[in-house]
Every structure is written in C-alpha cells, then in structure tokens.
Amino acid sequence: MSTISQILKSRVDRCALIPFITAGYPNIEITESALRILDHEGADIIELGLPYSDPLADGPIIQEASKHALSDGMTFNKLLELLDRVNGEIKAPLVLFTYYNPILARGIEVFLEEVSCAGIKGLIVPDLPLEEADYVISLCTKFSLELILLVTPASPTNRIAKIVEKAQNIIYVVSSTGVTGLRSNINLEMKDFIHDIKSVTSKSLILGFGISNADHVSQISRWEIDGIVIGSAFVKCLMHSDYKQGLDKLQIFCRTIKESIIERSKCS
Template structure:
C-alpha cells in the first residue's frame, strides 16, 4: 500500500491540501467506528487518524477527552480495536494512522505493539507524549514494519529541535497550530504561518497542520497556506456523538463533502 506521506503529496494534484480526519475508536461504540471509517473512505478523505481511547489524554481538548471516556465506558480496548481494524481494512483503501499515548505502547511492550498494529494494516503512528530522545527504538521498529512514525513540531519548538525532528522523520511532519490542547477554536493562530515558513526552510518533507481546526472558515484560511495536509478532529468527533446512528454518518459524509468543495482545485465553493 502507498505510504501516508505519498498519499498526502499525491493528493495535492487535485486538492490544495490533503484532508486528514481524526475520530476516537469506540465512541460511541466500535460498530459505529467501523461504519464511520467506511463512510470516511467513501467520502474522499485522504488519511484517517484513529484515536486509541486513553484515561489521561493530556493533549486532547474536552470534546475528544469526553469521547475517550465514553469509549472506555464501552470497554473499548486495544485488542477489540485491532480486531475491528483487521475486518475494516479488507473493505477500505484509505490509510490509517493510529494516535496513542506512550503508556499503552509501553504497557503492551513496544515490539508487540508495533507488530500488532502492523498486522492489522495500520500505516502510521502518532505518539504526542513520546520523548524525542527516547524515540530511536520505536522509529527503528516502525521502519522495519513499514509504519510511518509521525513527529510533532509545536510553535514553541526551537530551530535546533526542528532540525533534529526533520532529520529523524521518514514521513510527513505534524505542525501543532497552537499551544495547549486540541479542540474547537474561533480564531486562527496567526503565528502558524511563520512556523510553516521556518520549517519549510529546513525540510522539504510534507507538512500537515492540526489542533484547533474545526470549521469551514478555518479550512478556507488554512488551505491557502504552504502545507500539504489539514487535520480535523473535534468537529468530526462531535458529529459522531450527536443524534441517531444514521444522522451521525450522514453528517460526517456531508461535512467531508463541504470540505472537499473548499480544498479541491478549481472549485467554485
């Protein structure tokens, strides 16, 4: 299967930037998660980021924290998620990134964790609290199992740290558009443009931007920047939390279509 970084770069031939959608596994249950993955795949999403529910999701805002809690109340765990992914990857082609905190990786054992997610077709991995200085072994295993380990660069990252991340990264690089946690925000952080410029001077690897991007107006602003992908999470998680199963899935499909109308080249939207 094509690498995530290649999917993101290739999407720029038809879109101004790739659409990466985050949802929480098991919220409100794994059957709906499976259906949502299939809908996102059919709706033209370029990459799907699937969150492993965790009891202390420090990088996540209240919407995703609440979703994670709901998933845990449904007894969602890694084994059940892997079983679901093993089935859904037979029917979808959109590559999946697993978003997890470091503790679940350590609890399962780093080698076992990487081996298990590779076996069910996961193509990328984001660990927001992984200490960069401790990432060598995980990066090595990801390379061996053809999983792209995606590093994050924050607005507070120094030039020295950006150089180190760019050198170690074998994939796209995730730019955090603001300080703090994920979530829905009304104002675009103006300093993201200067961060993009700074990183572009250091590396030519594709850049994706997330945290705090949730509305169509945000998309209109961000897709004009010199980036290869936009990550939306809370907006989709919130839609999956509301109303009936049919309405949930219809809403995320319609939202994907509205986003594509903005990001598709030559669109009149």
C-alpha cells in the same frame, strides 16, 4: 495501498484531508461505519484515536469521547478486531493516534507489529520522548509504519531542528498551543512558521489542532501545507443521541470540508 507520505506527496494541487475519530465512540459499530463513510467521502488519510485514560493532548470533546469509549469496554484487542474487519476495504491509509503508555504496556515491538499486521500505516504518539524516538523509528521501519513526529512553535529552536531532522517522512505541525479542540480563529503566525520549516526540509507537513470548519480549511489551503487534520469537529458530529443522524452529520461535514479543499485548489 500507498504509504502516508506517498499520499501527501501525490497531492501536488491540493492539501490532503485527514479526519480524526475516536475508536469505540459512540460504539465500535459506529466507528466501523464512520471509517467507511469518511473513506467514501474522499478522506485521503484517516486518523484513528486509541482511547486512553489520561489524554493530555486532547481537548474536552475528544476527552469525553475517549472516556465514553473506555467505559463502554473499548480495548486495544477490540481495536485490532475492528481493523481486521476494515483492512483491505478502505482505500485511505489509517494512522493510529495513541499515547506512549499503551505501547509500553503491550511491549513496543509487539504493539507495532500487531497494528501493522492489522493495517495501520502511520503512528502519532504525542508524548513520545524525543530521546526514545530512534528506537521506535527503527521498529516502525521494520514493520512498514511511518512515525509522525509533532512540532510546535512553542518548542525551542534547537529542539525543532532535532525533530525535523529525526522525523522519517512526515512532520505534524501543531497549529495552536494547548490541547485539541474547536477554535474560532486560526493563528495566522503559523503561516510563517510553516514556511520556515519548509525552507529547511522536503518532508511533508500536516497541520492540526483547532481546525474546525470550512473557512479555516479554505484559509490554510493557501499555505505551504500538505495535509490538514481535523479532529474535534468530526468527533462532535457523532455526539448525537440518534446514531444514524450522527453518521449523517459526519458524512455531510466531511463532504463540505473536501469540497472546500477542492475549490481552493481550483482558485490557486
């Protein structure tokens, strides 16, 4: 299986599609089915969120999904069991989104080794202190994981420079201030911000937070971006009382977004 950065670099004619879902929402069986559906519908990379009790970077939709998953008994060990079941069957590499505290509670090296053995290829930790990133990066290198650092336009210029320099291969550009969630418009100033980062690094850039429909994707696909992350809109598909209908909505939405990316690449 290709690494996350190899997937992003290979998409020279279009952006990579990176859907996000919450592990264990609405239950572990649906998560497994959703992973297979997203992979079948052409997701290039899939981001899987580990539910956490204090998800500071997440908006109301993902917060609710995380709360529900935890109350339903979702645990890190169950995540590992899920990953073992799909490992080798899903073509798209998996990125784990988690907060720093669950990593510390497990033990940094133990956590990283376990997720790597279970098939995870990338890691996003939004509250990882930059000062502690070097140690985590060294362990990620040891276990063939790619740590994806986040950067936001609200960050001071010198801090942005440090993040860009320290990042392994991929930088996650946060497209809006605040938490994740559905938004009606895309911040057009992000295009210039992305251009500025691209001018100083050859590392891949993925864009996320607030991207929620085909119009957003069509617009962003014109920018100098390597991958588009969509979270709340995918999670919302699964917020259906009928689980099968939720999976059907997820499948249709993924297909629609993928087609939007492909159509934009044909026009460019």
